[in-house]
Amino acid sequence: MTDSEYIPFNVPCFAGNELDYIKKAIEGKKISGNGNYTKACHVFFQKRYGFGKCLMTSSCTDALEMSAILADINPGDEVIMPSYTFVSTANAFVLRGATIRFIDSRVDHPGMDEALIAEQINARTKAIVAVHYAGVACDMDKINRIAKDQNLLVIEDAAQAIDAYYNGKALGGIGDLAAFSFHETKNIISGEGGLLTINKPRFESRSEIIWEKGTNRAAFWRGEVDKYGWVDMGSSFLPSDITAAFLLAQLESIDAIQSRRLSIWNQYNQAFADLRKQGIVGLPVIPEYATNNAHMYYLVCRDLEERSALIGHLNKNKINAVFHYQSLHESQYYKPKHDGRDLPNSDRYTNCLLRLPLHLNLTDDQVSFISDKVIEFYKQGSA
Numbered sequence: 367m368t369d370s371e372y373i374p375f376n377v378p379c380f381a382g383n384e385l386d387y388i389k390k391a392i393e394g395k396k397i398s399g400n401g402n403y404t405k406a407c408h409v410f411f412q413k414r415y416g417f418g419k420c421l422m423t424s425s426c427t428d429a430l431e432m433s434a435i436l437a438d439i440n441p442g443d444e445v446i447m448p449s450y451t452f453v454s455t456a457n458a459f460v461l462r463g464a465t466i467r468f469i470d471s472r473v474d475h476p477g478m479d480e481a482l483i484a485e486q487i488n489a490r491t492k493a494i495v496a497v498h499y500a501g502v503a504c505d506m507d508k509i510n511r512i513a514k515d516q517n518l519l520v521i522e523d524a525a526q527a528i529d530a531y532y533n534g535k536a537l538g539g540i541g542d543l544a545a546f547s548f549h550e551t552k553n554i555i556s557g558e559g560g561l562l563t564i565n566k567p568r569f570e571s572r573s574e575i576i577w578e579k580g581t582n583r584a585a586f587w588r589g590e591v592d593k594y595g596w597v598d599m600g601s602s603f604l605p606s607d608i609t610a611a612f613l614l615a616q617l618e619s620i621d622a623i624q625s626r627r628l629s630i631w632n633q634y635n636q637a638f639a640d641l642r643k644q645g646i647v648g649l650p651v652i653p654e655y656a657t658n659n660a661h662m663y664y665l666v667c668r669d670l671e672e673r674s675a676l677i678g679h680l681n682k683n684k685i686n687a688v689f690h691y692q693s694l695h696e697s698q699y700y701k702p703k704h705d706g707r708d709l710p711n712s713d714r715y716t717n718c719l720l721r722l723p724l725h726l727n728l729t730d731d732q733v734s735f736i737s738d739k740v741i742e743f744y745k746q747g748s749a
């Protein structure tokens with residue numbers, strides 16, 4: 367085999383107009399934050415998904431950090447979230463002094479088991495972070511009901527959840543606040559990039575101030591104040607308008623991107639239907655209330671050894687398949703601070719979940735090739 371036949375796990379997708387829009391941003395001589403392209407992205411999100419206020423950020427990590435400031439998280443406060451998630455979900459709140467109560471994954475899905483949330487709530491609890499793993503919605507009615515009863519904020523980590531819905535409502539528009547990622551491994555990309563949506567009006571004015579380094583500069587530009595100054599804590603969370611120009615080109619092609627991703631996802635899912643029927647692998651589950659945004663295709667192996675062998679088999683065939691998160695409650699940093707509860711499903715996904723390549727550079731033939739190699743691995747094993 368030649369090097370050109372190597373199948374990478376991810377290849378960033380280019381929609382076509384990125385360079386043109388970047389050129390226009392440069393010609394417009396305004397490339398700092400909150401320029402015309404940033405505003406055009408905000409309008410796109412509000413129109414297509416009905417989000418409240420939108421603020422582009424330099425990453426989802428930044429959007430999560432903004433939400434922790436907006437949620438007024440202080441040392442000693444507690445925040446509830448899944449253990450099986452990216453470090454940024456937790457870091458944003460740990461940076462403000464919070465203690466994290468990690469929740470186990472569902473048996474059937476790597477997402478947080480909603481049934482285990484209520485028992486972790488106490489007088490210090492401030493917020494629940496709902497991570498829509500693989501772009502598959504958490505059961506938001508359940509989470510919102512708990513939050514309402516206990517007077518907690520709901521923050522969606524919608525990093526993987528662009529263009530995905532819960533009972534007809536766009537993810538990212540359901541919680542009080544939500545954070546998206548446009549990192550190059552996500553469906554819609556700008557290299558690095560993110561978005562904070564503010565769905566409760568009471569957070570709107572403060573969100574803009576935190577975004578602009580703790581100043582009321584945004585109000586100044588609108589002519590609402592005659593000078594701007596330091597009015598609150600904040601940081602530099604705005605992306606360059608060059609980043610927004612890139613992103614807008616992607617957003618304008620979102621339907622084509624999503625439809626191709628979904629077709630690859632379905633091709634995998636059909637190929638592995640028999641393996642699942644025989645109880646050999648677990649496959650993604652899309653609950654009735656959720657849509658599939660084809661962010662990720664994964665298999666759940668029976669144990670760590672089998673997963674390592676399958677990764678090895680695919681690598682031998684020049685296919686780069688990868689595992690995903692390591693449970694945060696078991697991490698070097700947080701384990702000593704964790705309350706000691708076992709989270710067996712989170713550990714199982716840590717050891718057994720395997721992600722297959724899913725990007726727009728893949729041909730149908732390559733998807734068949736990858737699927738065949740997975741099936742071949744299991745045939746060899748049972749022979």
Ligand SMILES: *Cc1c(COP(=O)(O)O)cnc(C)c1O
Nearest residue numbers: 425426427452454525547548549
């Ligand atoms: C990708 C991701 C993030 C981080 O996004 P960045 O834009 O890289 O900061 C956070 N949470 C989840 C669940 C993610 O998948």
